[in-house]
Amino acid sequence: MKISVLGGTGDQGLGIVVRFVQQGEEVIIGSRKAEKAVAAVDKVKELLEKKDIPNLSGMANEDAADKGDVLILTVPLAAQMGTLKTVKDFVGDKILIDATVPLDTVVGGPPMRYVDLWQGSAAERTAEILKGTGVKVVSAFNNISNSHLMNFNEEIDCDCLVSGDDAEAKKTAMALIDKIPGVKCIDCGPLERARIVEKITPLLIGLNIKYKSHYGGLRITGLKLD
Ligand SMILES: NC(=O)c1ccc[n+]([C@@H]2O[C@H](COP(=O)([O-])OP(=O)(O)OC[C@H]3O[C@@H](n4cnc5c(N)ncnc54)[C@H](OP(=O)(O)O)[C@@H]3O)[C@@H](O)[C@H]2O)c1
Structure with a gap:
């Protein structure tokens, strides 16, 4: 299964790329500019201290969307619409994992606040655009x-x-993400649940600032997961 990370040159995308490369997954870095994606491949080689990473390549977002089986969107909210429009012809019936958080920074505000979106969440906005x-x-x-x-x-x-409305797609995405050491996926239900989940991020950012950390996260306890 090829994983294409659209906007994979950025902070979040590159982190996801590195984690999946480490697991031996075939990964494609997507960017608005193919040469920037190729430079990001070199950056990953440097980080992982490897001369060659055969399971990693870089190309324009459109080509990455075309070639990937599972697509991961990692661009800021301001770039969500533009990026999705460029790849719309290539997404077909694939799975698209959306990491977008509607932070208030999009309108010049602080990152510990969110902005309300007409669609309810960034993920539902992605579904609407596509x-x-x-x-x-x-x-x-x-x-x-x-x-x-x-x-x-x-x-x-x-x-x-x-969160997601297609049970099989969600299962596939969760199986993939669960490969990242330490991460435990929790099925929160339909895509509209992203309205709640996305709002936790500005809280975590605020906590990281308050407690001078970079590693604030969350664990849900007391559930018997399959
Ligand atoms: N950073 C985190 O810790 C974190 C955590 C959870 C969720 N997220 C979410 O993940 C997404 C990406 O976050 P990030 O921190 O990785 O963002 P970022 O580094 O600012 O940007 C990611 C990539 O998006 C593309 N991009 C940036 N601005 C653009 C624009 N105006 N138009 C088109 N493309 C643009 C760029 O790729 P190219 O120039 O290569 O096209 C860039 O490398 C956001 O929605 C964020 O809320 C981030």
């Missing part, structure tokens, strides 16, 4: 910080809250 394709949107990765992901020699001490 309406008419058969794409299955799954919301995940919202509460796992880039610091956690990039601390790639350590397990991640954070659960991954996952």
Whole structure:
């Protein structure tokens, strides 16, 4: 299964790329510019101190969306619409995992506040923008910080809250994300649950600032998971 990370040159995307590369998954970094994606591949080689990473490549977002089986969107809210429009013709009926958090920074505010979206959540906005394709949107990765992901020699001490309307797509996404050491996926229900999950991120950002940490995360306890 090829994983394409759209906007994978950025903080969150690159962290996700590194974690899946470590697990031996075939990963494609997507960018607005193919050469920036290729430079990001070199950055990952440097980080992991490897001359060659055969399971990693970089290309334009459109090509990455076309070639990937599972797509992961890791761009800021301001870039969500533009990025999705460029890949709309290539998403088909694939799974798209949306990590977008609607932070108030999009209108110049602080990162410990969120902005309300007409659609209810960024993930539902993604589903609306891609309406008419058969794409299955799954919301995940919202509460796992880039610091956690990039601390790639350590397990991640954070659960991954996952929402989505397509049960099979959600199952596939969760099986993939569960491969990242330390992460436990929790099925939160339909995509509209992303309205709650996305709002936890600005809380965690605020807690990280207050307690001078980069590793604030969350664990749900007391559930018997399969
Ligand atoms: N950082 C975190 O810890 C974290 C945690 C949880 C969730 N998230 C969410 O993950 C998403 C990505 O966060 P990030 O911190 O990785 O963002 P970022 O580094 O600012 O941007 C990620 C990538 O998006 C593309 N991009 C940026 N601005 C753009 C624009 N105006 N138009 C089109 N493309 C643009 C760029 O890729 P190219 O230039 O290569 O096209 C960039 O490398 C956000 O929605 C964020 O809320 C982040």
